[in-house]
Amino acid sequence: MYGDLGLKLVQHAKRAQSLQTLPPYQTELVRAITRECRGLQKDSDDLQVQHQELGRERAQELGIEVNIYLTGVLLNRNKRCLMAYHRQRADKIEELLWSGVDVTEAVGSIHGDGRNAMGGEEDGPGGAGKSSLSPEEEDYARQYNDLLAAYKGQWTDVDLTGSLKPPKDLFIDVRVLKDAGEIQTEYGALTLTKNSQFYVRQGDVERLIQQGFLQKLN
C-alpha cells in the first residue's frame, strides 16, 4: 500500500537513533520510495488533466478531486519520511565528525574488524563497497568536515572538537594500543610503540586517544 515504505524507512531511522554507529544505507528502500513518489506524481498529473476535461462538478462526482488531494498528501508524507531518515543520518555523521572520527574510515574499520576475525585481512579505509554511507552521504560528510574545519579554525587556542569532559589532571597515564610513531611534546619526543605506557600531558595526546591509538588509564 502507498506509504508503507515510508513507514519502514522511518522505523529504520528510529532504530538507528539508539545505535552508536550508522547502519547501512537503505539504498533499495529509498529508491523504491522515490519511485513510488514519481508514480504518485504521474497519477496526480493525469487526474488534473481529467479534472480539467470533465469540469468541476463531474470531477467531484467521480471522486477525482478527492483523489488529487490524496495523492498530494501521500507525496508530502513520503517526502517527510525521506527527510526524517536522511536528517537522522546526517546528524549522526555530524556527531561522528565532531568527535574526531573519520567517518569513511571508521565505517571501513568496522567491517574490517569483522573480516579480521574471520580471515585476518587488512582493514583499510576502503571497506570497499561495504561502506554504510551512500555516495551522497560520503560527499556530505566531506563537505561538512570542511565546514567544521572552517568554523573551528577561527579558534586558535581552543580545540573545539576536544573532549567535553572537564579536565581533571594535566597529566594522564595512557597505554598505546596501536603503533603511532613519534610525537613531539614539550618534554621531548616520545615514540609510541604498541603496549608501552606513558605519563603524558593530556592536551598533547587528546587527538590520539580519540583516534583510538591510545587508551586512557585510570
Next chain:
Amino acid sequence: MDDLSDILAEYNHPPTQRSTPESDISLLSTLYQTELSSPSLLPHPSELIERITTALSAQLTYLETSSDTLAAFTGVILQTEIERIKWLLRVYLRVRIAKLDKIQSSDLPADHQTGLWSRMSLEEAAYVKRHVRLLQAHYTRIFLRDFPERLRCMEEQRVGGAEGLEELEGDKAVVCRVRKDVRGLVDVGDDRGGIRLFEGDLVLLRWRYVREMCVGFVGDDKAVVELV
C-alpha cells in the same frame, strides 16, 4: 584635555562595571549553565569571549616565554587552569552549535521576527547558513529533485511561523535561581497576580516569564535570574 577626559570617562564608569579575568570566567560559566538549560539561544557575548580569548593567548605566550624561570609547580598550576578555561570555552561554544543545528532549517527564513540572527556571532551565522545550504543540496541530490516543484523546498508551513517557535520555547519550564530580590510581584501567568522573588530562591517557571530578566539576555549586573 585628552588626559582629563580619560580620567573623567573612567570616573563615569563605576569600577563595579569593570570586568576582571576572574569575573569574566565566572560569568562565562554562568552563561554556560544558562545556555545549557534555556530553550532559546541566548545572545552571543562577543565582548566577553573576545576578552577571554585574548587573556588566554596572553597567558599561553607568558607560559611559553617564561617556562625556564617558572617553578615547575607554578607551571603545572597555570597549565591546569588554562586547560580548564579552554574546556569551558569549548563546551560553551559546542552547546550553542548543538542548538543551532537543531533549530535551523524550518525556522530560519522568518528569523527577523525572532531576532535569532542577532543572537549569533558572525562565525555562528556563517556556520548556520552554510550548514543549511549543505543539507538542502544533500536532500536535493538524493530525492528532492524527483519531487514536483512545489514540494521541493525544505520548509513546511508551520502554524504561526517563527513566532510559533518562540511560543513553543516559551512554554518550556526552566529551573532558575534568583540572584537578587525583586520589589513587588512578578507576573508568571498564574491567576494570583504573580509571585515574589527573593535572592537565593529556586523557582520553576515557564521560560517566557523569565526570559527578559535572565542572565545572557540582560547584562550581568541587571539579571535577576540564572538558570540551573
